[in-house]
Amino acid sequence: MIKVAAVTSGLNVPSSRFRVRQYLPYLADYHVIANEFCPWISMYQGASVSWMPRFVTGTSLAVLKAVSRIPVLLRGRVYDITWLQRELIPGYYSFEHMLKKPLIFDLDDALWLNFNKRQSHFEKICRNADLVICGNSYIENKVSSYDVSTVIIPTPVDTHHYLLNCDDGNSERELVVGWIGTSSNFSYLDTIKDILISSVRAHKNARFLLVSDREYLPLRELGGKYEFVRWSADNEVHQLQRMDIGIMPLKNDQWSLGKCSYKILQYMACGAAVVGSRVGMNSEVVQHGVSGYLVDTSAEWGEALHALLTNETVRRCFALAGRATVERRYSVEANLPKLVAAFRLVLENNK
Incomplete structure (x- = not known):
């Protein structure tokens, strides 16, 4: 039995949920036990506990984030492998060298862009790892330049949880165009907001559904043809199943090239037809016109x-x-053997 310390970045951080937590119930079938070390303060979204005082910000919050990483530094020593999903402290090389080896570093974004002038920090994290799992080929190309071992494993969809919507076959019913994501990605909606609004307005049975942590105000222009639903893990799949068309606009920049097209995969898994920008991994996932x-x-x-x-x-x-x-290439079932093979590889190489 392989024992893995899975180090994530927060309760509702998407990469933690989809690149690590989704796998955990299925690993036992491959004789792997993975325990998650999830910090009680989200590394990217502030406090993930209700009792955190509002005045805890800035330096004090950064210190608490660092403190929240202590458990894995102490208790992680008893595991066979450390599986680190993103860096311990965003934008810095910090305690990575203190993690139990062998170490697998998992990447699903162009995170080196967050390190600004500290590019050497990102390189150190990669070089400290025995293997870097990359969410797409663009990320792998960057990491490979550091002469480290890499493997590509896309962000998977649990197709037992993300089920097809039930289309009632009523051709006169309302058609829902939808977008799901965090408000930090509203800049992508900015690039198509005018054509989006005019398209929904032009079709009498169309409406737009936004699922996010807060409203995207320009869409209020649609009046009754616009609906905002606050995202939660409990309502996520249901809201995706309501969508007939799912959209994923992107900018053609380095950050977008590092994205792993997860919105499109979620839409596809739940039976929505997709439209996406011809950028990065979108072009690998979507076969245009098919x-x-x-x-x-x-x-x-x-x-x-x-x-x-x-x-x-x-x-x-x-x-x-x-x-x-999704079922063939991007499901948990399709990618779980690749992940287990990565665990076995680093153990074999560190005998």
Whole structure:
């Protein structure tokens, strides 16, 4: 039995939920026991406990975040492997050298961009690891430049949890265009907000559903054709299942190239037809015209939304092809053997 210390960044941090926590119930079938070390203060979203005083900010919050990492430094020594999902303290090389070896470092974003002038810190974290698991090829290309061992494992979807929506077949019903994500990504919606609003307005049975931690105010212009639902882990799948069309706009920049297309995978898993920017991993996940639309310009966004809002057959074909893509390449079942192989590899190399 392999014992793994899984080090995450917070209770509701997406990378912790999807790249680590989703796997935990299934690892025992492969003779792996993984215990999660989740800090009581989220590394990226402030306090994840209700009793945290509001005045705890800045330096004091940073100190508490560092303190919250002490348990894994002490108790992690009894495990066979440390599986570190992102750096311990965002943007810094801190206690990584104190973690139990062998160490696997897991990356799902272009995190080196967060290190600003401390690029050497990011390199040290990578070089300190026995293996770096990368969410896509763009990330792997960067990490490989440090002459470290890498493997690509995409962010998986638990297809037993993310189930297809139940389409009632009513062609006159309301059609829901949707977006799910944190407010930190609203800048991507900014790039298509005008065409999005005009497209929803132009179709009498269309409405827009936003699932996030707060409202995206420009969409209020849609009036009754806009609905905001505050995100929670409990309502996430249900809200995704309400969507007929899921969108993932991106900018063509380094940060977007590091994204692992998880919104698109969630939409596909729940049976929504997808439209995404032709950027980075989106172009690997979506087969244009078969499992979704890939677009570059505002005009193409408008054309793709119009095509899906007016053609039930295309929506249904994209939905079925998308679900099949997730099950075949991006499900927990498809990627769990790769993760277990990574565990066994680092153990074998460290005998």
